[in-house]
Amino acid sequence: MTYRSRLLGAAGVCALAVLGANPAYAAGTTAGSTITNTVSVTFTVNSIAQTGTSASDTLTVDRKINLTVAEVGSTTTTVTPGATNQVTTFTVVNTSNAPLDLALSAAQQVGGSGAHSNTDSFDVTNVRIFRDVNNNGIYDSGTDTAVTYLDEVAADASVQVIVVSDVPLGQANGAVAAVTLTATGREAGGAGSMGAALVQTTGANTAGMDTVFADGAGAGDSLRDASFAAKDDYTISAATLSAIKSSRIISDPINGGTNPKMIPGATIQYCIAISNASGSATANLVAVSDPIPTNLTYDTAFGVRTGGTATIVSGVATCANDTTGTGSVASNTVSGTLPSVAGGETKTVVFQATIN
Incomplete structure (x- = not known):
């Protein structure tokens, strides 16, 4: 090995060391962002500085789809037979690294375990979903907005949602109605309209912005399906x-x-x-x-x-x-x-x- 080649080899090792020392970015970098990394190589020959070289690499951050839904509080909603506009409250969070529309649905459970070590035994009626505009956990007619989806939810943003139902008469004390709220990620389709269904990128990584589903399994939905669900329930408090x-x-x-x-x-x-x-x-x-x-x-x-x-x-x-x-x-x-x-x-x- 010549003296010159030894010098160049050493310079290459130093350059790799510099590359390896660059700090990793946090896992919240916005989808579609580009990250450019440039390496510079300098060297001398016979103690004389020579013209160096450089090389750059640019990558596109892919879109990580993740979201959660959770009931607010940890107890059932106590209701009276015949009561109207009774509320269960949820927080919906877009934990993706990109804005999303979030489609919402509220489903009644048919028997089985409720949310609080109880068993579903009846159905509420007139089930509706509202955005809790003032975040007070109460249905305020004329203030809270009826929704079927959440529009343009920013990355890491949370929205409080209330499920509003009526309770039929004739229910026995202690009877339970379990309700499940599901949020499903959609493309951010522009203000005022719900975007198209998300499609996960298959195969190898591409040069563009790929889409990866990273959500966990909620109350009834599957792992990595761009959805998340959570339960809450109503429990009857009645005189007998x-x-x-x-x-x-x-x-x-x-x-x-x-x-x-x-x-x-x-x-x-x-x-x-x-x-x-x-x-x-x-x-x-x-x-x-x-x-x-x-x-x-x-x-x-x-x-x-x-x-x-x-x-x-x-x-x-x-x-x-x-x-x-x-x-x-x-x-x-x-x-x-x-x-x-x-x-x-x-x-x-x-x-x-x-x-x-």
Whole structure:
């Protein structure tokens, strides 16, 4: 090896060392960007500097498609039967290195596990998707915008989305309706229109901007399919009321209060016990209405007494003498209102009548 060739070899090693020392760019470089890297080579011959050389390389950053959807919070949405415009909230994030349109869909689950260690058992109705314009997690009519896709979402940008539904009447306490929100990446098609479906580049890397799907598997979607899904659910909080009506004889005109019998002129006490199952939501303004048969005469002296407790044995209710409120009678119908009956609680309405 000549002296000159040894020098050139050393210069080549130095140039490679310089190339290897260049720092790598972070994994968020914008798709379509070009990265140019230039190497310079200098050398001397007999201590005299010679004309050097250089070489450049330019590459195009490919498009990495990635997105996530996640429910906001970690608990179910508690709803009441018959409630409208009930909200579950999600955050949709474009974690790609390019802007995307994101198509949205909300699907009802048919049985199976919900989002919070529960089981889907009913469907909500009138399911809609809105962009939560003010990010307050509440449906604001006239403010939040109904959407089927998110337009021109920038790389690393997040958007809060709400799924709004109505809850049918008649659902049992604890029933669950699971809803899945899916976002699917689309081409950024320009403001005001949803772009075309994304197509992943197949085969070897090209000189242009290739497309690579890099998304994970969500709640029901597949790995690397340019989509991501997440679940949330609605759980019913309802009152579960039951009523028992029992009667007992107080006295009759022959025997008085000693072993009285159900003969004309006898006084009967009616005990109406309203119970709310344990774990149920509190029932408010519970109205009781009981028409009096024509062969009974309402006892005005005793009146209608409300708000007491009762003992229930084998389906028979015995009201305690601890009432706190009063009811009324009109058109031969007894009425009483219980301000509230909490879960696991029993409240009563009591009145008396005489057999004609």
